[in-house]
Amino acid sequence: MRITEIREKTVSIASPMANAYIDFSKMTCSVVAVVTDVVRDGKPVVGYGFNSNGRYGQGALMRERFIDRVLTANPDSLVDREHDNLDPFAIWKTLMTNEKPGGHGERSVAVGTIDMAVWDAVAKIEGKPLYRLLADRYRGGEADDKVWVYAAGGYYYPGKDHGKLQDEMRGYLDRGYKVVKMKIGAASLEEDLRRIEAVLAVVGDGKYLAVDANGRFDLKTAIAYAKALLPYGLFWYEEAGDPLDYALQAELAGHYPGALATGENLFSHQDARNLLRYGGMRPDRDWLQFDCALSYGLVEYMRTLDVMKELGWSTRRVVPHGGHQMSLNIAAGLHLGGNESYPDVFQPFGGFADGISVQDGYVGLPQVPGVGFEAKAALYEVMRQLA
Numbered sequence: 001m002r003i004t005e006i007r008e009k010t011v012s013i014a015s016p017m018a019n020a021y022i023d024f025s026k027m028t029c030s031v032v033a034v035v036t037d038v039v040r041d042g043k044p045v046v047g048y049g050f051n052s053n054g055r056y057g058q059g060a061l062m063r064e065r066f067i068d069r070v071l072t073a074n075p076d077s078l079v080d081r082e083h084d085n086l087d088p089f090a091i092w093k094t095l096m097t098n099e100k101p102g103g104h105g106e107r108s109v110a111v112g113t114i115d116m117a118v119w120d121a122v123a124k125i126e127g128k129p130l131y132r133l134l135a136d137r138y139r140g141g142e143a144d145d146k147v148w149v150y151a152a153g154g155y156y157y158p159g160k161d162h163g164k165l166q167d168e169m170r171g172y173l174d175r176g177y178k179v180v181k182m183k184i185g186a187a188s189l190e191e192d193l194r195r196i197e198a199v200l201a202v203v204g205d206g207k208y209l210a211v212d213a214n215g216r217f218d219l220k221t222a223i224a225y226a227k228a229l230l231p232y233g234l235f236w237y238e239e240a241g242d243p244l245d246y247a248l249q250a251e252l253a254g255h256y257p258g259a260l261a262t263g264e265n266l267f268s269h270q271d272a273r274n275l276l277r278y279g280g281m282r283p284d285r286d287w288l289q290f291d292c293a294l295s296y297g298l299v300e301y302m303r304t305l306d307v308m309k310e311l312g313w314s315t316r317r318v319v320p321h322g323g324h325q326m327s328l329n330i331a332a333g334l335h336l337g338g339n340e341s342y343p344d345v346f347q348p349f350g351g352f353a354d355g356i357s358v359q360d361g362y363v364g365l366p367q368v369p370g371v372g373f374e375a376k377a378a379l380y381e382v383m384r385q386l387a
C-alpha cells in the first residue's frame with residue numbers, strides 16, 4: 001500500500017467582498033489530490049483536500065518541500081498495520097521532517113491541506129464517512145448524527161446597503177439557519193451599529209447574531225465596541241484584536257461579560273495553548289475557532305484538543321472557522337460544539353453536501369466514504385480534474 005502521487009493546483013476564490021482587514025479580490029486556495037495504489041470499486045482511492053479560505057494557495061511550499069518528502073519516504077513507514085491503512089500520523093511526521101519549531105503559518109496551511117487529503121483517503125480505504133471513522137477510533141463509537149452550524153456572511157461589498165444585508169440574512173434563515181454572522185470593523189462604530197440593528201430587525205434577537213472584527217481593533221477600539229455591543233446580547237464577539245495579542249484579548253474579557261470568540265488565525269497547538277494560558281478566554285462562555293485546514297491538519301488538531309483538555313476546556317467550546325466538510329466531520333466525530341458555514345460565499349468550497357438541508361440550525365452528514373466531497377457536485381467537479 002502506498003501513495004503513488006500527490007497533485008496540487010491553485011484555484012481562485014476571488015470575490016469583491018471585504019472584511020475589516022482584507023478584501024478577497026485576489027483570494028486563492030490550494031486543492032490537493034493524494035493518489036494511492038489501493039483499489040476500491042475498481043478504481044484507485046484518491047483523497048482530496050483544500051485549504052479553507054483567507055491564506056491563499058500554498059502550492060509553492062508543497063512543490064518545493066512537502067510532496068517530495070512523502071513520495072521519497074519508504075512506503076512501509078507510512079502504513080498503519082493495525083488498521084491495514086495509510087497512517088496519517090506517520091505521514092505527518094514525514095511531512096514535517098527538518099522543519100524547525102515555531103513560526104507557524106503558510107507551511108501549516110500546506111501541511112493542513114495535504115493532511116485533509118490523507119484523511120479523506122484513509123476513510124475511503126476503510127469504507128466509512130470520516131466522522132464515523134473518527135468516532136470509532138477515538139470516541140468509543142459515539143458520533144453526533146448532526147452538527148450545529150451558523151451562517152457566516154455579512155461582508156462589506158461595494159454598494160451593499162442595509163436592505164441587501166437584510167436580504168442576505170433572511171436568505172440564511174429561510175435555509176434553516178438560526179444564528180448568522182456579520183462583519184464589523186470596516187466602518188465607523190456608529191455605522192456598524194446601524195448595520196447590526198438592521199440585521200437584528202431580521203433575526204429578531206441578539207442571541208441569533210455573531211459579529212466578527214477580523215483582528216482589526218486596537219485595545220481602545222475593541223473596548224469601545226465591547227461597550228456598545230454588550231446591550232445587544234450577541235451570540236459572540238469575534239477576533240476583536242490581533243490574533244497573537246493575548247494581553248489585548250485578556251484585557252477585553254474584563255470589559256465584556258458576553259461571549260468572545262477567537263482562534264482562526266492560530267495555527268499550532270502551541271499557539272492555541274498560549275491563547276488558553278494567557279488570553280483570558282473563559283471556558284464557561286467563550287468559543288475557540290481553530291481551523292484544521294490552516295493549522296497542520298487533523299493530526300495537529302488532535303494535539304490542540306489534548307491541550308484544551310489539559311487546560312480544562314470541553315471540546316464542545318470549539319466551533320471551527322472555515323465552513324468546510326473536514327471540520328464538519330471532526331465536529332461530528334470528535335464532539336465539537338459546531339461548525340461555521342458559508343452558504344453563499346467561497347463557492348464551491350463553502351457549504352456542505354448537496355441535498356442535506358439545515359434544519360433548526362443543524363446539518364447532517366452524507367453517508368459516503370471519506371470527507372464527503374463527492375456528495376457536493378460543484379466542489380467535486382473542481383477536485384476531480386486533479387486526478
Ligand SMILES: O=C([O-])CC(=O)C(=O)O
Nearest residue numbers: 019054152212214321322
Ligand atoms: O473573513 C474571513 O477572513 C473569514 C472569517 O473571519 C470567518 O469566517 O470567521
Ligand SMILES: [Mg+2]
Nearest residue numbers: 212238239264
Ligand atoms: Mg472570523
